Amino acid sequence: VPLIVRGPSALSLTPDLFAQLQLPVSEGPPIALTQLAKLEETEGPVKIDRENGSRFAAITSNVRDRDLVSFVTEAQATVAKEIKLPAGYRITWGGQYENQQRAAQRLAIVVPIALGLIYLILYTTFGSARQATLVFLNIPLALIGGVFALAAAREYLSVPASVGFIALMGIAVLNGLVLVNHFNELLAQGRSLADAVRNGAIRRLRPVLMTASITAFGLLPLLFATGPGSEIQRPLAIVVIGGLVSSTALTLVLLPILFKRFGIGKEA
Structure with a gap:
């Protein structure tokens, strides 16, 4: 004993x-x-740790210059191939990897629901599936910029980056909503479609640019952060700023073109 x-x-x-x-x-x-x-x-162990009634030994590792998920996947394959565990032993992969897997599972449920609600609100606002779809297209346009920004900064998809993509979706939809809503106001005043699109894009240029620039400037301190917590702040800022660049440019250029072509039905 x-x-x-x-x-x-x-x-x-x-x-x-x-x-x-x-x-x-x-x-x-x-x-x-x-x-x-x-x-x-x-000789014996310096200390004995227990969790859920079982002894355990923690092995930690710091991952740099690559994404966490691929590192753990490679480590799991190597351990399964080269290490044969005695009876009664098991390996559990935890830490940031476990947290990221849990977050990914939650996001896989939450994001589709959020996208569905966004589309429903847009359809309710415009009363048109065409216009709701046009505004909804701003989301992939924004995501493209976020993905390229991550690649250019040599960052990897993580939970903070995923949060940045979610925030980016809201900003992109807001910019498209402002622009399309103004097109409809000008059409209601009796303007022609071409005139409404041209003047609406010019008039809403400043509000859209101000929204994007103020948001980007507010995230600059996070982008250049170097202290504790910067590994969380930096990916989020990179995604949002990169996505704002692509979303704003494509919203002001591509959305008016698409609205002129597909924004209203033939009966209008």
Whole structure:
């Protein structure tokens, strides 16, 4: 039965003194430790950690210059090929990898629901599936810029980057909504389609640019952060700023062209 015996620190350095350690008993004088146990010096673990009633040993690793998921996938394949675990042993991959996998599973559910709600709101706002789809196309246009920005910065897709993509979707939809809504206002005033698209794009140039530039300037401190937490802040800022560049440019150029071609039905 393993027991923990405490005493002065000098006892651990002198085996003879440790063997003569006096243990108090409920009745009678103290007795020496050697009267109760046979002492021998052996090697053993410095500490024993337990989780859920099982012993475990934690092995940590810091990943640099590559994405975490591919590193863990490669490590899992190497361990499965070269290490044969004894009976009763198992390996659990945790830490940031486990958190990222959980977040990916949640995002796989939340993002489609959010996209569906966005499209439903757009359809309710415009009363037109054509115009709702045109505004909805701003989302992939924004995502393209975020992906290229990550690649140019040599960053990898992570949970903070995924959060940046989600924020980017909202900004992209807002810019498209402002532009298409103004097109409809000009059409309601009796303007021709070509005139409404041309003047609407010019009039909404400043609001769209201001929205994108203010958001980008606000994220610059996160982009150049170097202290603790920068590994979370930087990918988010890279995705949003890169996506704003592509989304704003394509919104002001491509969306008016698409609206003129597909924005209203033939009956209009």
